[in-house]
Amino acid sequence: MLIECVPNVSEGRRLEVVAAMAEAIRGVPGVRLLDLSSDPSHNRSVFTLAGDPIGVERAVLALFERATAGIDLRAHKGEHPRLGAVDVVPFIPIEGATMADCVTLAKKVGAEVAARFGIPVYLYEEASSNPARKNLEDIRRGEFEGLAAKIASPDWSPDFGPKAPHPTAGASVIGARMPLIAYNINLATDRLDVAKKIAAAIRQSSGGFRYVKAAGFMLQDRGIVQVSMNLTNYEKTPIFRVFETVKREAERYGVSILESEIVGLVPAAALNAAAEFYLQIASFKPDQILENNLRT
Amino acid sequence: MLIECVPNVSEGRRLEVVAAMAEAIRGVPGVRLLDLSSDPSHNRSVFTLAGDPIGVERAVLALFERATAGIDLRAHKGEHPRLGAVDVVPFIPIEGATMADCVTLAKKVGAEVAARFGIPVYLYEEASSNPARKNLEDIRRGEFEGLAAKIASPDWSPDFGPKAPHPTAGASVIGARMPLIAYNINLATDRLDVAKKIAAAIRQSSGGFRYVKAAGFMLQDRGIVQVSMNLTNYEKTPIFRVFETVKREAERYGVSILESEIVGLVPAAALNAAAEFYLQIASFKPDQILENNLRT
Numbered sequence: 070m071l072i073e074c075v076p077n078v079s080e081g082r083r084l085e086v087v088a089a090m091a092e093a094i095r096g097v098p099g100v101r102l103l104d105l106s107s108d109p110s111h112n113r114s115v116f117t118l119a120g121d122p123i124g125v126e127r128a129v130l131a132l133f134e135r136a137t138a139g140i141d142l143r144a145h146k147g148e149h150p151r152l153g154a155v156d157v158v159p160f161i162p163i164e165g166a167t168m169a170d171c172v173t174l175a176k177k178v179g180a181e182v183a184a185r186f187g188i189p190v191y192l193y194e195e196a197s198s199n200p201a202r203k204n205l206e207d208i209r210r211g212e213f214e215g216l217a218a219k220i221a222s223p224d225w226s227p228d229f230g231p232k233a234p235h236p237t238a239g240a241s242v243i244g245a246r247m248p249l250i251a252y253n254i255n256l257a258t259d260r261l262d263v264a265k266k267i268a269a270a271i272r273q274s275s276g277g278f279r280y281v282k283a284a285g286f287m288l289q290d291r292g293i294v295q296v297s298m299n300l301t302n303y304e305k306t307p308i309f310r311v312f313e314t315v316k317r318e319a320e321r322y323g324v325s326i327l328e329s330e331i332v333g334l335v336p337a338a339a340l341n342a343a344a345e346f347y348l349q350i351a352s353f354k355p356d357q358i359l360e361n362n363l364r365t
Numbered sequence: 366m367l368i369e370c371v372p373n374v375s376e377g378r379r380l381e382v383v384a385a386m387a388e389a390i391r392g393v394p395g396v397r398l399l400d401l402s403s404d405p406s407h408n409r410s411v412f413t414l415a416g417d418p419i420g421v422e423r424a425v426l427a428l429f430e431r432a433t434a435g436i437d438l439r440a441h442k443g444e445h446p447r448l449g450a451v452d453v454v455p456f457i458p459i460e461g462a463t464m465a466d467c468v469t470l471a472k473k474v475g476a477e478v479a480a481r482f483g484i485p486v487y488l489y490e491e492a493s494s495n496p497a498r499k500n501l502e503d504i505r506r507g508e509f510e511g512l513a514a515k516i517a518s519p520d521w522s523p524d525f526g527p528k529a530p531h532p533t534a535g536a537s538v539i540g541a542r543m544p545l546i547a548y549n550i551n552l553a554t555d556r557l558d559v560a561k562k563i564a565a566a567i568r569q570s571s572g573g574f575r576y577v578k579a580a581g582f583m584l585q586d587r588g589i590v591q592v593s594m595n596l597t598n599y600e601k602t603p604i605f606r607v608f609e610t611v612k613r614e615a616e617r618y619g620v621s622i623l624e625s626e627i628v629g630l631v632p633a634a635a636l637n638a639a640a641e642f643y644l645q646i647a648s649f650k651p652d653q654i655l656e657n658n659l660r661t
Binding site: 071073101103119163164248255308309312326327328329330331333334335336337340341343344346347348349350351352353357358359360361362363 | 636
């Protein structure tokens with residue numbers, strides 16, 4: 070069972086502190102640190118790690134230990150909103166793992182973080198059973214500075230831990246979500262209005278697909294426009310359906326798709342679903358992929 | 366580097382002999398035995414194994430040792446043509462391995478088999494540099510019983526080993542080829558002539574794609590017809606191109622594709638190529654697939 074985890078930590082300037090956290094993750098067997106990026110202006114670092122549930126749990130706890138010792142939010146400034154030293158911890162099902170597995174893991178880790186470090190924990194996204202507390206932005210509103218007041222209200226009692234902020238580490242938001250796919254479609258036109266109209270047609274916020282966020286942009290150097298998207302659940306809103314809809318909407322304006330691009334990582338299952346759709350493959354099973362027989 | 370190997374052995378009835386060979390393969394570190402199927406009427410067993418080049422080499426040599434000790438071709442009868450105890454050994458590039466790597470490995474193993482067991486070895490397919498000796502059927506023609514006469518002719522001097530058959534193990538054919546994909550397309554019609562015409566249009570032997578073998582069949586129980594194919598090089602003749610051609614040819618007869626099916630295993634790259642084609646993904650790299658970052 071393979072689970073991905075993308076902890077966001079409130080430190081992006083003191084790189085020796087970030088390196089010590091990376092070291093702590095790398096020291097855990099059964100886990101690989103796939104990516105680490107630090108943003109000084111956000112004063113924030115994003116770790117991408119993956120492994121079996123036990124390994125990922127241990128790596129996250131090791132990260133909490135280092136972050137709690139090394140970060141004091143009272144002295145932290147940056148452009149990005151944040152509630153805690155370890156600000157957000159999403160668990161993401163990748164292979165042989167279900168969303169239910171990730172929800173279970175999020176709750177287990179949340180309880181442990183509260184018990185071991187005295188940090189209040191909010192569950193979010195799929196791990197939250199309260200609709201008013203699913204959205205990360207809602208939980209984080211008011212930030213570390215407003216937390217003491219917010220946490221005292223009955224609506225914002227944490228899911229685990231004390232009803233008061235940790236003095237230096239604030240609170241943490243832990244949960245489960247699907248992998249996010251950054252997907253862009255470039256149109257063979259310089260008409261920005263077409264890209265903006267298509268983005269509006271496909272994104273949830275204006276009536277489109279539930280798991281699509283989209284905006285239209287001009288790519289100045291190439292003289293073309295782009296529909297830039299985040300696909301937040303490729304199982305329920307698959308890439309091929311978004312692609313076909315963009316293609317059909319573009320036709321309406323006499324515009325063709327020039328190309329599409331996947332930015333960063335994509336789960337194999339998201340690409341396989343496209344192959345199955347277009348090739349009309351009946352009753353395909355993931356274990357028919359040769360490479361899937363080589364992993365235990 | 367991941368290489369697949371599919372040795373065909375001339376024993377499909379005495380299952381304790383087959384089991385001993387499987388045991389020998391399983392005992393080699395760095396190798397996994399993915400599949401084993403024995404056919405009593407062919408009196409033949411097919412092993413599918415995969416691993417790094419060193420592991421695969423050791424596993425094949427261990428298989429030769431058991432097969433040479435346990436099989437006497439003078440007493441072997443079966444429907445399938447055969448030249449040797451270990452009849453055919455193809456090496457197949459899967460991941461991070463090129464065809465050149467597999468050709469190198471085939472020659473290395475061929476030389477070792479000749480040296481250690483005194484078995485003459487013919488190189489075939491991509492490992493053969495002689496056009497008259499690329500095709501397995503050409504090399505195997507005359508079978509074990511005709512080998513003593515054939516091997517004495519200058520045209521059929523082996524690539525490695527003695528110019529005479531091994532008394533009980535005959536000769537072996539060792540080489541390199543692309544993975545074979547068994548791919549069927551079912552048509553929404555009961556018109557067998559349409560399936561046969563389309564099969565003729567797409568297969569190499571009658572003017573179609575170079576790496577396609579195809580035939581049209583009736584699926585009696587479902588009342589539909591099928592274009593049944595072997596795709597012998599999915600890089601040069603990709604699945605999506607075959608699918609689109611079958612679809613277009615079927616339209617000519619007013620027939621639609623009902624579904625397609627992949628029988629058995631398919632390399633991930635073959636499916637990814639279809640996703641890239643239909644989604645028009647520009648400059649996609651295999652290391653963008655999340656899972657590919659988890660293997661060393």
